[in-house]
């Protein structure tokens with residue numbers, strides 16, 4: 001199989017997974033899969049800019065981008081997890097164990113020096129040399145901050161940096177509409193994690209979007225209370241000073257203020273993952289500019305200043321949309337018939353056009369809320 005066929009296959013696989021996840025009601029996970037499909041298609045077009053299929057790839061890429069935006073606007077509503085699963089079949093651990101290590105390293109993450117240091121001190125070093133930590137180490141870390149700033153990315157990097165078994169559990173996979181099944185899922189997850197640790201390997205449990213598992217909500221249905229209590233119990237289990245489990249718990253949330261205090265307290269480290277500063281944005285540009293061709297008038301430092309307030313996700317969208325813009329215009333006006341023709345290099349004006357269409361996704365009011373929460377609950 002050629003490299004381009006392989007990439008095409010990968011894009012198809014991600015898109016199919018996204019569709020499956022949508023059917024199950026997991027909008028956030030579906031959006032992530034569409035995003036990966038989109039990234040693969042853009043990479044294909046960048047690697048083989050003159051391939052005849054590019055027009056089709058671009059159409060798909062556009063469709064995925066639109067779908068991601070639709071899913072993101074709906075994501076404010078709760079997911080409808082596990083609908084339609086057969087209650088006689090428990091979730092099974094395998095669906096939580098990440099067998100394929102994500103291909104993300106520390107260097108793929110711009111900025112975030114503080115969160116990275118905290119992860120090193122509380123996970124990476126103790127896993128490598130537990131003997132150097134006779135007083136123990138924190139077992140629970142909570143990342144909080146605005147969406148699109150690298151919380152999930154940090155977890156993926158931990159999974160690839162740390163040798164051990166990585167469990168990835170989110171509301172969609174744990175919560176079930178079947179009575180009692182959610183608590184059973186939670187307890188099985190931790191049973192499995194302790195088993196891994198008993199067998200001499202570290203176990204890292206990543207709970208993405210913990211607020212949707214733990215939220216203190218107005219109209220709580222009984223199931224959610226029980227799931228929360230189950231979690232508290234399991235967390236106390238791994239924090240037990242008499243035992244030395246190598247089980248680490250990482251939680252991530254965009255809405256820390258919906259968590260209740262008993263739950264917050266059990267994360268000994270609570271780390272703010274903020275919007276990128278100007279330097280981090282510059283670093284992101286070099287990550288996202290890979291494979292792109294720029295006109296000489298593109299002034300990246302100026303672009304970094306213009307994107308104050310943009311999240312990492314916003315910046316990724318900016319680069320992808322700008323790239324899509326020049327490729328689209330190539331197919332509309334370019335010399336497509338010429339096998340050696342290439343899309344025009346991206347100009348500063350292309351960036352500016354897209355920037356006027358895309359405002360930062362995080363508002364000032366919300367930023368203040370994160371800041372206040374950090375002041376009240378920080379523990380780093």
Ligand SMILES: Nc1ncnc2c1ncn2[C@@H]1O[C@H](COP(=O)(O)OP(=O)(O)O)[C@@H](O)[C@H]1O
Pocket residue numbers: 108109110111112146147148149150151152153154252273276284287311312313314316
């Ligand atoms: N610090 C960063 N460095 C590089 N890319 C980033 C960074 N933060 C966010 N991104 C980009 O934005 C996307 C969304 O980030 P993610 O980690 O899912 O955000 P969160 O979990 O905080 O909502 C990432 O997949 C990545 O492409």
Ligand SMILES: [Mg+2]
Pocket residue numbers: 148151152153208252
């Ligand atoms: Mg996330």
